[in-house]
Amino acid sequence: MINGERTISRPLRWAMVGGGRTGQVGYKHRTGALRDGTYQLLAGAFDLDAARGRDFGVRLGVAADRCYATYEELIKGEAGRADGVEVVSVATPNFTHYEITKACLKAGLHVICEKPLFFTTAECDEIAALAKEKNLVVGVTYGFTGHPLVHQMAAMVKKSLLGDIRIVDLAYTHGFNAGDDTGAGEAVRWRTNPKTAGPTFVLGDIGTHLYYLSELVLPHLKLEKLLCDRKAFIPTRAPLEDHATVLMHYDNGARARLWVSSVDAGNMGSQRYRFVGSKASVAWSDSHPDQLVYEVQGEPGRILHHGMPYLEPESLAIDRMGALHTEGLGDSWSNIYLWIAEAIDAARRGDAAFLKTHHYPGIHAGTEGVRWLEACVRSADAGAAWVDFH
Ligand SMILES: NC(=O)c1ccc[n+]([C@@H]2O[C@H](COP(=O)([O-])OP(=O)(O)OC[C@H]3O[C@@H](n4cnc5c(N)ncnc54)[C@H](O)[C@@H]3O)[C@@H](O)[C@H]2O)c1
Numbered sequence: 343m344i345n346g347e348r349t350i351s352r353p354l355r356w357a358m359v360g361g362g363r364t365g366q367v368g369y370k371h372r373t374g375a376l377r378d379g380t381y382q383l384l385a386g387a388f389d390l391d392a393a394r395g396r397d398f399g400v401r402l403g404v405a406a407d408r409c410y411a412t413y414e415e416l417i418k419g420e421a422g423r424a425d426g427v428e429v430v431s432v433a434t435p436n437f438t439h440y441e442i443t444k445a446c447l448k449a450g451l452h453v454i455c456e457k458p459l460f461f462t463t464a465e466c467d468e469i470a471a472l473a474k475e476k477n478l479v480v481g482v483t484y485g486f487t488g489h490p491l492v493h494q495m496a497a498m499v500k501k502s503l504l505g506d507i508r509i510v511d512l513a514y515t516h517g518f519n520a521g522d523d524t525g526a527g528e529a530v531r532w533r534t535n536p537k538t539a540g541p542t543f544v545l546g547d548i549g550t551h552l553y554y555l556s557e558l559v560l561p562h563l564k565l566e567k568l569l570c571d572r573k574a575f576i577p578t579r580a581p582l583e584d585h586a587t588v589l590m591h592y593d594n595g596a597r598a599r600l601w602v603s604s605v606d607a608g609n610m611g612s613q614r615y616r617f618v619g620s621k622a623s624v625a626w627s628d629s630h631p632d633q634l635v636y637e638v639q640g641e642p643g644r645i646l647h648h649g650m651p652y653l654e655p656e657s658l659a660i661d662r663m664g665a666l667h668t669e670g671l672g673d674s675w676s677n678i679y680l681w682i683a684e685a686i687d688a689a690r691r692g693d694a695a696f697l698k699t700h701h702y703p704g705i706h707a708g709t710e711g712v713r714w715l716e717a718c719v720r721s722a723d724a725g726a727a728w729v730d731f732h
Contacts, residue, residue, distance in 0.1 A: 343658065343659070343661050343662070343664065344378075344659075344660055344661070344662050344676075344677065344680070345662070346377070346378050346379065348378070348379060348380070349380075349680070349683075349684055350380055350683050350684055350686075350687035351687060351691075353379055353380055353381060353382045354380060354381050354382070354428055354429050354452075354683055354686060354687075355382055355384050355425065355426065355427045355428050355429070356375060356381040356382060356383050356384065356427060356428075356429050356430070356431070357383070357384065357385035357386050357387075357408075357416060357420065357427040357429075357430045357431070358371060358372075358383065358386040358387075358388060358430070358431045358433060359386070359387050359388075359413045359416065359430060359431070359432050359433065359434055359442055360387075360388065360389075360432065360433040360434030360435075360438075361386075361388060361431070361433035361434075362388035362389030362390075362391075362394065362395050362398050363388075363389065363394060363395075363397075363398045364389070364394075364528070365388075365389075365433060366529055367433050367456065368388070368433050370483075370485065370671070370672070370675050371431050371433055371454075371483065371675070371679075372402075373672045373675055373676065374483070374672070374675030374676050374678060374679035375431070375679045377672075377676040377679070377680075378676060378679075378680055380679065380680055380683040381429070381679065381683065383402060383403070383404060384404065384405075384408060384425070384427055385404060385408035385409070385410065385416060385419070385420055385426075385427050386399045386402075386404055386408070386409055386410070386416070387409075387410040387411065387412055387413045387415065387416045388409065392411035392412075395409060395411070396409040396411075407419075408420075413430075413442050413445065413446075414445065416430075417445055417446065417449045417451070420451075421449055427451065428451060428452060428686075429451060429452040429453070429454065429479075429686055430442075430446045430451050430452070430453055430454070431453075431454040431455075431483075432446075432453060432454070432455040432456055433456055434456070435532040435533075435538050435539075436456075436458055436461070436532075436538065436539050436540045436546065437461070437532075437537065437538045437539070437540065439455050439456060439458075439459060439460055440460040440461065440465045440469070442455075443455050443460075443469055443480065444468075444469060444472065447469065447472050447473055447476055447478055447480070448472070448476075450476060450478070451478070452478050452479045452480070452481075452686045452689070453473075453478070453479075453480050453481070454480075454481040454482075454483060454679070454682055455480060455481070455482055455483075455708065456482075456483055457482055457483065457484060457546070457550045457551070457554075457708065457711055458540060458542075458546035458547075458550050458708075458711055458712060458715060459482055459705075459708030459709065459711060459712055460540075460708075460712055461540040461541065461712070462712065462716070463709060463712050463713050463716060465712075466705065466708060466709035466712050466713075467709070469705065470705045470706075470709065473705060477689055477692075478689065479682065479685045479686045479689050479704065480704060480705040480708065481678070481681075481682035481685065481702060481703060481704055482703045482704065482705070482707050482708035482711075483675070483678055483703070484550070484551055484554040484555065484678070484703050484707065484711075485551065485671060485674060485675055485678070486551065486555065486613065486628055486631070486671060486674050487551075487554060487555050487558055487674065487678065487703060488660065488673070488674035488675065488676070488677030488678040488681070489631055489648075489669070489670075489671075489673070489674040489677075490648050490649070490653070490657040490658070490660050490661040490669060491626055491631065491632070491633075491634045491646070491648050491657065492555060492558065492559070492626065492674075493558075493654075493656045493657050493660060494634055494646065494648075494653050494654055494656070494657035495559045495615070495617060495624050495626060495634065496558055496559045496561070496656065497654035497655075497656040497657060498624060498636075498654065499559055499560060499562075499617065499619075500562075501654070503619075503621070503622060504617060504618070504619025504620075504621055504622045504623060504624065505619035505620030505621030505622065506594065506596075506619055506620045507560060507563060507592075507594065507596045507617060507618070507619050508595075508596050508597070508618055508619060508620060509596065509597055509598070509616075509617075509618035509623075510556055510560070510590070510592075510596060510597070510598035510599075510600075510616075510617055510618070511598070511599055511600075511614075511615070511616040511617075511618070512552040512553075512555075512556055512598065512599070512600040512601075512614070512615055512616075513552070513600065513601050513602070513611075513613070513614045514548040514549065514551060514552050514602050514612065514613045514614075515548075515601065515602060515603040515604075515606035515609050515611065515612075516548075516603070516604055516606060516609055516610065516611075516612060517604070517605060517606050517607035517608050517609050517610075518604055519576065519579075519584055519604035519605055520604075520605045520606075520607040521576075522576050522578065523576060523578055523579070533547060534578070534579045534582055534584075535582075536581065536582055539582060540715075541582075541715060541716070541719045542572075542582060542583065542715050542718065542719060543574075543579060543582035543583055543584055543604070544583060544584055544585065544586060544602045544603060544604050545570075545572065545583065545586050545588075545602060545715055545718050545719075546711075546715050547604075548602050548604075548613075549586065549588070549600065549602040549714075549715075549718075550711040550714070550715065551613065552600055552602070552613065552615070553600075553710075553711060553714045554703065554707055554710070554711055555613075555615060556598070556615070556617075557707070557710060559615075559617060560592075560617070563592040563593065563594055563596060564592065564593040564731075565590055565591075565592055565593075565714075565731045566591050566592060566593050566730070566731055567590070567591050567728050567729060567730050567731055568588055568589060568590045568591070568714075568717055568718065568721060568728070568729060568731060569588065569589045569590075569721050569726055569727065569728045569729075570586060570587070570588045570717070570718035570719070570721040570722045570726065571586065571587050571588075571722060571726040572585070572586035572587075572718070572722045573585050573586070575605045576605070583722070584603065584604045584605045585601075585602070585603040585604070585605050585606075586601065586602050586603070586718070586722070587599070587600070587601045588600040588601070588718060610629070611627065611629055612627070612628050612629055613627060613628045614626075614627045614629075615627070621638065621639060622636065622637060622638040622639060623635075623636075623637050624636050624637075625637075628671070631648075631668075631669065631670050631671070632647060632648050632668055632669060632670075633645050633646070633647060633648075634646040634647075634648075647665055648661055648663075648665065648669050649661045649663065649664045649665030649666070649667075649669065650665045660677050662676065662677075678702070678703060681700070681701060681702035681703075682702050682703075682704075684696075684700060684702070685697060685700055685702045685704065688700065713731070713732075714731075717729055717730075717731050
């Protein structure tokens with residue numbers, strides 16, 4: 343169980359780029375990072391509007407002279423200080439991730455970046471090489487993948503409780519963009535423009551969460567090929583999609599279907615996962631994150647509850663609230679931030695053995711998400727043709 347006891351030698355000096363007052367995801371980063379005392383928020387370039395960003399930062403408790411107008415000023419200003427920050431979170435629109443991450447790494451700073459990581463796998467490979475050369479960590483924030491019941495599913499698959507995996511059923515849908523974009527705010531405008539969102543809208547925005555979580559639960563399966571059909575129900579969003587269906591084949595013969603949509607009017611179900619093996623299945627949704635449905639063929643179905651002693655040790659080890667009390671998104675983000683802090687601490691100590699076995703969503707996880715998006719676009723552009731994943 344995680345209870346806030348320090349697992350790294352000292353708190354990390356931390357800054358944020360983006361995630362300001364109007365940003366949707368910024369508070370999730372702070373919820374994750376500031377929970378266990380592993381990070382201290384000491385600086386930021388929180389907002390494109392410099393004055394609003396400074397006011398916001400000061401209200402978070404950051405010194406006014408360390409609330410910078412731009413990320414370039416942040417890097418320069420912090421480099422000149424003995425107590426300068428050592429890790430930066432990037433919570434800005436997709437098109438800025440690559441340039442900000444690269445600049446931070448070049449300045450010797452670890453990076454925690456939002457998904458989808460970058461636009462291309464070529465950019466990911468370049469950044470991976472730079473991080474390796476500089477002995478720096480790049481973490482990626484796939485929000486719900488720190489949840490104990492996600493890791494329970496992974497442990498059950500590893501222990502063969504489901505048998506051989508046959509069917510994977512993944513969905514992340516909502517209806518927030520069911521109407522047209524007249525009068526839409528900045529967060530919708532940049533998401534629906536290829537220059538700022540990249541080659542996809544919902545596939546990158548929410549589909550990458552599904553794909554990474556499925557990789558986490560099924561690390562032994564390799565994706566061989568996929569077929570993607572994507573559509574903009576609101577035509578002004580084309581060539582990007584507000585709805586997509588993906589079929590996938592794995593190397594063991596398993597089949598997956600995945601759909602993502604932001605025009606699923608009325609649906610607040612969000613993320614749904616079901617993994618079916620030859621003996622049993624597990625299903626989990628973030629609408630009821632405390633519960634895992636475990637169904638063994640020929641037996642009555644069971645609902646497993648987080649934090650209960652009958653769960654696998656991998657799940658219990660990362661539970662925070664204990665059974666009876668709800669465990670949710672904020673707790674999951676805290677685990678992700680903690681794991682990344684432990685990786686940064688190990689990199690600083692030069693502890694290669696720890697890093698070899700330590701789990702955290704890093705550059706590889708980000709890269710595979712981008713590789714999956716590239717394959718989806720390749721398939722959709724060829725008229726929903728089957729394409730090889732690699
Ligand atoms: N991991 C998750 O669960 C999750 C959830 C939501 C969003 N995201 C990702 O987070 C990123 C941001 O999304 P959002 O919904 O918060 O966007 P948003 O439009 O709501 O907010 C973006 C924020 O970044 C600031 N900003 C933009 N450019 C900047 C720059 N160059 N320097 C400093 N600040 C800048 C804006 O002022 C704003 O505060 C995206 O990549 C998105 O895909 C991830």
